[in-house]
Amino acid sequence: MAVEASDTQHMLDGLYDDDDDDGPVTFKRSTTSKVNQTCSEVRKSTSRNHDGQSYRQTSDVRTSNGQGSGLQKGRRVSSGMVSPTKSSKAPTSIAQGSSLPKDKIVPSGMVSPKKSSQGISRASSSHVNAYPVKSPIENTKSPSLGDKPKPSPEWKTPSDVKEENNCTRHLTGDNCEDSEDEDNRALSVRLKTNSNNANREAVAVLKKSSEDFDDDEDDIPLSARLKNSNLGPSSSKYDDADPKKPISKVQKGLKVGSSASIKQERPSTLSVKRPLDNKASLHSSIKKPKLSNPDALSSAKQVPMKPESKVEDDDDVPISQRMKLSTSSDKSSSLKKSKNVTNVNKAGSSFKKQAKTFKKSSNNSEYSKSTKLLPSSGDGQKKWTTLVHNGVIFPPPYQPHGVNMLYKGKPVVLTPEQEEVATMFAVMRDTDYMQKDKFKENFWTDWRKLLGKNHVIQNLNDCDFTPIYDWCQSEKEKKRQMSSEEKKAQKEERAKLEEKYMWAIVDGVKEKVGNFRVEPPGLFRGRGEHPKMGKLKKRICPNDITINIGKDAPIPNCPIPGESWKDIRHDNTVTWLAFWSDPINPKLFKYVFLAASSSLKGQSDKEKYEKARMLKGYIGNIRAAYTKDFTCKDITKQQIAVATYLIDKLALRAGNEKDDDEADTVGCCTLKVENVTPEAPNKLQLSFLGKDSIKYENTVEVELPVYNAILKFQKDKQPGDDLFDMLDTSKLNAHLKELMPGLTAKVFRTFNASITLDDMLNKDTKDGDVAEKIVVYNHANKQVAIICNHQRSVSKSHSAQMSKLTEKIDELQAVLKELKVDLDRARKGKPPLKSSDGKAKRNLTPEALEKKVAQTNTKIEKMQRDMMTKEDLKTVALGTSKINYLDPRITVAWCKRHEVPIEKIFNKSLLAKFAWAMDVDPDFRF
DNA sequence: ACGTAGACTTGTAGCAACGTTA
DNA sequence: TAACGTTGCTACAAGTCTACGT
Incomplete structure (x- = not known):
């Protein structure tokens, strides 16, 4: 699909002509849009030099340390050290001016200086009014932490051994003997119920009859679910956690179920323009310690480097396999390379054709070199050498409809600007926002500014937007009624318009742009009880937008005549292509980035997982260290220890400070006293609104010292006070960095999620057909989603769907009954009875009837299974963890080992996003 | 040392496309 | 073929964390 473009864009235009098929994906988008306005604020623009000709290739392929960058971060940090930050949030009274040393407070009865005033006022209301966007589920069971950690000698380090006695305490009442073994498992999982049981249950579930279908878990908070079942003598089952455990050679065969499956050759859908710095090769050749930073390990202060940090080593792979693998991976990488080069050449040549001025940098050979470069991930590091794109596309201007709304029953004529905003409000009639006073209040404030003080409309209550609402509905209906040809034509037209914005050329490689559409104006839909919900999000104009582009690349045409971009930068230390200030909160920015399938994103994704894998090597010591500090006299240290424990065990988020003009949600460091209720002898009941105002409810058994520490932290505080008053995320992360280079709180989530998946897959996958294996995968995925508290709202039609299914099952059961009677009669040579309607x-023949009975039974079983799955997952969102937390290499390797087509697990987008993981060694273990 | 600007990741809702069923 | 249900994908909000300026 050739794209024609405006004159200024030739550079990109034409590039695509020959290339479309290779596009990683197809695009269909629709977006409505509207007109613009302006906004604000200038950023200091520093265009840092981007002279460097260092090509990715150099670092990328040659140096196998994809992790280098990650390391750099670590390095930087450790030396620079994050300084503990105090609340940006304590704007009120006490806090700021206070001469009190922040860290010294919390005398009994006092509000901690940190966020005190806020804490109090919010506390009471926030908790009570907590507006659970999602339906929280009640926690009914309490987890038993009883499982014992098991030693995994491979990961033991001298210090591990030393600390062993401490480890004991990880799990309440547990003995430490086994602890090590489990170090590599997610605490949360360990704590939770006997995962074996859970698994078995899950698998068994499919076999259960419909009556068994129980959804009792639905009433349990996600986070609590896993933990709840008793973990029996579970620990022993976690042997699989051992990364080195050889995988059955038999399964290593690379055959994968489908043509496009994982194999070494990449399916065309996966064709990525630029091979992700193949650090994928890391998996087989790189040794962990080097991951991030060569110095990193040695610089780790408290935790000695693990003697055995290589996670995957060819040693575990049979030679034949190794050769095969290496060949194939070589092959694939060379394949990729050449493909890449081809692409690049294509791109390069069209590029040249189109823009002679750019020839210099678009030189073929340069391109091919650049594709190999290791994108540096460290901040301040060069992310690209050449960057060409066409800017962003704006929503179309507002088209007034002229439909009058009513005020006190009478039609009111509005100006187009007023009408536009009125329409935004009208269309929200069926949403929950209409029940929120804050939403209406904020809307009214902003709309009134447009109406003017003396407008006939003087209050919102007397406004009737129904005519506008009805008009919108009818428009929608018209759209629905369009013939498929019309729809298709419209789609094509849109695609044509957008085509040129869809791609960027990064170092000569065509990459998809993520969000190239400027956000249309609308009413802000904050989540939870967001104080700014309903405010008018004004239209963004070109002069709100800063463009980032290569020095030699042509500056994108400003698509709105007479206007111009706010600023042009050439900053190759960042990955954004454009940004503007968030019209709701000018302190924030909206960025245009490359799509998830781009190698820049893939690169950082990979680094993220490598860092999490590195944690695996440190986790034993880290756990031992914090366990030791549970009783530390230094209260800051003690709080750090307990917080780290909660983050590790419950996969809590770090919990940055928040401003008053944001929804009142918390994470670990910002937990309030009221969010944690101790239940003797050693349980904690957690209840708070987390990110996106999603309710987190969980009751967990903790180690006694933790329990006691919490009691201590709560002593003499008000419900709204900070539980960890000596702590904030800067301090916490600074501490974590001392334990492992680059370690931050969020790494624990990735680590726990991925290790859980890896464990469960390897423990629970049995011989069987693909469908059964997928059940195992989904079950593991579900466990991870529960650990991470990834909820979704129950679909509106859920109960209707369930009762429909029940009805159908009942009908089938009636049919079955009848069939059985007929069968019985047939066997006796009698004719069948008349059907219920008298016919x-x-x-x-009895045989035919038997067959029918069997068929009906199968149908019923399938339906029951579907029903169970549906019920089971009605509040659990599996996608988020798949996209963000589960190392795709675990999945890919598992698919290879078990001959499951990767497409059964990853959809097209995920395949593109995880292209970098596709040629992983089948033996890969997280 | 601290506060915050800035950049990037994570997260859910909701719509559109697609598939299935009656 | 329309209705219904599922899945994929986009939109954009809301987190995390680092770097930088004072």
């Missing part, structure tokens, strides 16, 4: 039935 005569055909005379069938």
